[in-house]
Amino acid sequence: MSLNINDLFSVKGKIAIVTGGSRGIGEMIASGYLSNGAKVYVTARKEEALINKAKELSEKFNTDCIPFCVDLSDIVGIKTFLDFVTKAEPNGIDFLINNAGAAWGADLDSYPEDGWDKVVDLNLKSPFFITQQMSPLLEMKATSDNPSRVINIASIDGIRVSNMAETYAYSASKSGIIHLTKHLAKTLVDRNIIVNAIAPGPFDSHMLGKAVNFDYSFISKMNPRKRIGSPEDIAGLCLYLSSRAGAYTVGETITCDGGMVATT
Numbered sequence: 159m160s161l162n163i164n165d166l167f168s169v170k171g172k173i174a175i176v177t178g179g180s181r182g183i184g185e186m187i188a189s190g191y192l193s194n195g196a197k198v199y200v201t202a203r204k205e206e207a208l209i210n211k212a213k214e215l216s217e218k219f220n221t222d223c224i225p226f227c228v229d230l231s232d233i234v235g236i237k238t239f240l241d242f243v244t245k246a247e248p249n250g251i252d253f254l255i256n257n258a259g260a261a262w263g264a265d266l267d268s269y270p271e272d273g274w275d276k277v278v279d280l281n282l283k284s285p286f287f288i289t290q291q292m293s294p295l296l297e298m299k300a301t302s303d304n305p306s307r308v309i310n311i312a313s314i315d316g317i318r319v320s321n322m323a324e325t326y327a328y329s330a331s332k333s334g335i336i337h338l339t340k341h342l343a344k345t346l347v348d349r350n351i352i353v354n355a356i357a358p359g360p361f362d363s364h365m366l367g368k369a370v371n372f373d374y375s376f377i378s379k380m381n382p383r384k385r386i387g388s389p390e391d392i393a394g395l396c397l398y399l400s401s402r403a404g405a406y407t408v409g410e411t412i413t414c415d416g417g418m419v420a421t422t
């Protein structure tokens with residue numbers, strides 16, 4: 159047993175997948191692992207942006223950030239990605255971070271079916287099938303003392319109803335992933351794979367930025383902490399959930415929102 163912080167929170171030498179790692183919250187999470195000696199696979203659809211980001215992060219943290227360009231919203235893309243990871247890491251992986259997500263806002267009367275499908279496919283169906291497909295690779299590395307981890311990136315919009323926009327599919331998908339986290343956790347804990355979720359509040363990203371013209375001042379003012387989230391906030395929580403320190407936390411959804419859900 160070691161309660162030294164360097165052992166308790168270590169992810170050194172581990173292998174992580176961060177879906178949607180080319181920007182926003184996924185980039186913040188990938189950076190947290192990379193800066194602490196893990197190897198990270200990042201995915202996105204836009205190839206040039208992804209390759210440039212992976213190169214930038216590899217150089218910045220002097221370690222391996224490996225890009226794989228894929229649309230993960232259906233099983234074909236997920237299986238293509240699985241083939242790649244299986245060949246690259248035949249001995250398995252340690253962490254899977256289901257982060258890639260999308261939103262769609264429209265009023266109730268005109269909410270379109272294609273918007274619903276796009277959001278629910280990526281935010282809810284995809285994390286289920288990625289976890290299903292990657293679980294044998296996660297299991298290869300998993301032991302009782304050193305369990306593998308899955309972290310689903312949910313949202314506080316899956317816990318309470320947003321007053322910012324009419325994002326029906328988004329809130330339903332995020333609520334779904336919170337319950338799916340518990341169900342997967344129940345099954346996979348027997349295979350030494352621990353599943354948890356994080357429910358972020360506002361963070362600087364393409365998704366939120368587009369909705370507020372990249373001016374976060376109003377959102378910051380309303381937040382109990384008077385700011386939006388930072389890379390340290392989300393990366394720190396992922397490191398906790400991925401390390402020895404988080405190995406007895408199972409099936410939980412932890413908010414990372416400056417106190418929005420708990421205090422407002």
Ligand SMILES: NC(=O)c1ccc[n+]([C@@H]2O[C@H](COP(=O)([O-])OP(=O)(O)OC[C@H]3O[C@@H](n4cnc5c(N)ncnc54)[C@H](OP(=O)(O)O)[C@@H]3O)[C@@H](O)[C@H]2O)c1
Nearest residue numbers: 178180182183202203204229230259313360361363364365
């Ligand atoms: N930002 C916030 O305030 C906030 C708050 C709560 C929860 N979240 C959650 O955090 C996660 C990350 O969001 P973000 O705000 O960082 O969004 P973002 O800046 O839009 O990043 C989304 C990432 O997902 C990738 N992606 C999108 N569609 C994809 C697809 N079909 N297949 C594979 N990759 C895809 C994007 O790359 P490509 O476009 O190149 O595919 C990008 O890398 C999401 O699950 C979101 O719901 C965000």
